[in-house]
Amino acid sequence: MRRRPTPSGWTTTVFAMAPLCMLSDSALTGLVVAFIATSTLLVSLPLSKLVAARWSALRLPGTSLMVAATWVSVLDLLLHWMAPELRGALGPYAPLAVGSFALLVATGREHDPIAEPSRAALAVPLITGVLRELLGTGRLLGDLGLITPEGGNGWILFPSAPLPLFTLPAGTLLILALLLLAPAVAPRGAPVADNNNT
Amino acid sequence: MDPTAGGGQLSTDTHRVVALGFGLTLAAVVFIAQALLVEPTRERERRAALRELAALADPVAFDNDPFAAVQDLSTRAPLPGLNATLVQAMPLRAGGRQVGVVVDARARGYVDDVVLRVAFATEGRVLGTQVLTQRETAGLGRRLVESNWLAQFDARTPHSEDPRWRVRRDGGEVDQLTGATTTSRAALHALLLAASVELTDATP
Numbered sequence: 001m002r003r004r005p006t007p008s009g010w011t012t013t014v015f016a017m018a019p020l021c022m023l024s025d026s027a028l029t030g031l032v033v034a035f036i037a038t039s040t041l042l043v044s045l046p047l048s049k050l051v052a053a054r055w056s057a058l059r060l061p062g063t064s065l066m067v068a069a070t071w072v073s074v075l076d077l078l079l080h081w082m083a084p085e086l087r088g089a090l091g092p093y094a095p096l097a098v099g100s101f102a103l104l105v106a107t108g109r110e111h112d113p114i115a116e117p118s119r120a121a122l123a124v125p126l127i128t129g130v131l132r133e134l135l136g137t138g139r140l141l142g143d144l145g146l147i148t149p150e151g152g153n154g155w156i157l158f159p160s161a162p163l164p165l166f167t168l169p170a171g172t173l174l175i176l177a178l179l180l181l182a183p184a185v186a187p188r189g190a191p192v193a194d195n196n197n198t
Numbered sequence: 199m200d201p202t203a204g205g206g207q208l209s210t211d212t213h214r215v216v217a218l219g220f221g222l223t224l225a226a227v228v229f230i231a232q233a234l235l236v237e238p239t240r241e242r243e244r245r246a247a248l249r250e251l252a253a254l255a256d257p258v259a260f261d262n263d264p265f266a267a268v269q270d271l272s273t274r275a276p277l278p279g280l281n282a283t284l285v286q287a288m289p290l291r292a293g294g295r296q297v298g299v300v301v302d303a304r305a306r307g308y309v310d311d312v313v314l315r316v317a318f319a320t321e322g323r324v325l326g327t328q329v330l331t332q333r334e335t336a337g338l339g340r341r342l343v344e345s346n347w348l349a350q351f352d353a354r355t356p357h358s359e360d361p362r363w364r365v366r367r368d369g370g371e372v373d374q375l376t377g378a379t380t381t382s383r384a385a386l387h388a389l390l391l392a393a394s395v396e397l398t399d400a401t402p
Contacts, residue, residue: 051220057213058220070224074231081239084246136336164337 013120014179016103019096021128021176022169025136026143029089030129036075036097037121041104044068045114068101086146128175134158136166251300254326255290255317258298264288271301277394280358281305282387285313287395298325301392305384309333312342312381314388322355322393329385339381347375347382351389358390 020037024030048064072095079087079094087094104117133140138158165171244265251264271284282305290298298320304313310333317325327348334340341347350372357363364370365386367379374382 055216055220057216060217063220066221066224070227073228077228077231077235077239081235081242084239084243161337167336 010120010183011180012103013117014124014176016100017121017124018172018176019093020100021125022172023090023093023096024125024129024132025167025171026089026133027126027130027140028143028146029086030125030127030132032079032086032090033094033097033125033129034122036072036094037100037104037125038118039075040068040071040097040101041114041118041121043071044101045105064105065098065102069095069098072097072101083147089143089146124176124179127179128172131175132166132171135163136168136171137161137164250328251317254315254328255298255300256326258290258292258317258319258325260290260292260297262289262291264290264300271395277358277391280387280391282384282391284391284395290317296320299395301395302330303388303392305388305391307332307334307384308339308378308380309335312384312388314385314392316389316392318393318395324351324354324356324389324393327351327389332381334378334381339375339378341375341378342381342385345375348385356390356393358394363390 017037020033021030024033044064044067048058048067052059052063076087076094079090100121104121130140133142134157138161139154139156142154142156144154161167163171166174247265248263252259265288267289269287271286274284276283282303285302285304287302288300289296290300298318300315300317302313302315304311306312312332312334313330315328315330317327319325329343329348332340332343334342361369362371363386365372365374365379365383367374368383372382372386
């Protein structure tokens with residue numbers, strides 16, 4: 001028998017990333033969101049562990065959340081300063097990463113508190129961003145103008161937008177639903193789908 | 199809280215002080231980052247907005263700061279026959295002489311208001327148009343932004359009384375975007391209303 005995953009492993013991980021994935025409708029913004037989510041995990045978990053080891057008073061679940069909130073706030077300020085257009089494309093909701101962080105930590109805690117959620121935080125926004133831009137506009141990296149003055153049109157892979165629906169937030173949910181199905185069709189070694197637990 | 203928690207060496211009060219101090223330290227980090235970055239960010243955004251305005255008004259060059267001379271026009275009565283309202287106007291000056299005006303106007307589109315920014319030369323000729331905000335449908339009304347439909351008005355002088363300055367659906371001679379008549383009409387009405395602003399209106 002295969003190893004049973006944490007109660008809501010893959011499903012909750014995908015759901016945790018849903019609000020963030022809705023912010024990013026392109027490969028570029030997907031990459032930024034993936035960076036925000038992953039770095040939040042990689043910074044706040046070790047740091048909160050470190051301070052908890054030094055001061056026992058900080059052995060609280062809230063410690064890692066406070067560090068995550070600080071990190072995300074500073075990242076948002078830096079992004080606003082370095083690439084205002086890019087930050088404008090993401091909207092004011094990038095700090096939502098804290099909410100995703102809380103869910104990812106809660107679901108990944110049992111056997112692997114950092115590696116598995118970090119992989120998901122990196123992969124899920126990147127995959128949805130690439131697919132949304134590809135299916136929604138027919139091109140890739142078409143919004144480089146957000147960070148460089150030259151910009152350009154990116155790689156045009158389809159002459160016309162195949163499915164404009166994917167540029168809307170609802171398109172994200174369709175892709176996430178497909179990602180939820182992934183474990184059911186994936187070969188051995190991938191996380192087992194949740195309905196095995198019921 | 200149990201005073202023996204955390205190894206039994208720290209009293210409850212010490213716990214509270216440590217937790218509070220940690221929270222305040224993190225808050226201070228955010229506060230300092232904000233204090234350091236707020237001015238450079240504002241300056242960058244101001245310069246980017248000026249660059250954008252210069253591209254809009256091209257080839258007319260200006261040397262004043264239009265954003266420092268914004269005039270609110272939102273209380274203006276709308277023109278009859280135009281379903282649009284004015285937002286604001288900014289004068290473009292070169293060497294103290296007025297060379298143009300930039301007008302923002304809004305009109306109800308299919309989903310929400312479409313806000314248009316139009317730069318005019320002194321004689322009322324359109325220098326450039328830009329959609330400031332819109333929430334139109336992807337693939338239909340959003341082509342207002344993605345296609346070069348608005349570029350057809352460049353170098354022309356709009357006349358709101360001229361019946362030819364209406365979309366074809368309304369009996370005019372302006373081709374509407376296919377499948378997005380409401381959006382096209384909104385943009386055209388905003389443009390026509392913006393053109394009604396006199397040059398001196400933008401002078402404080």
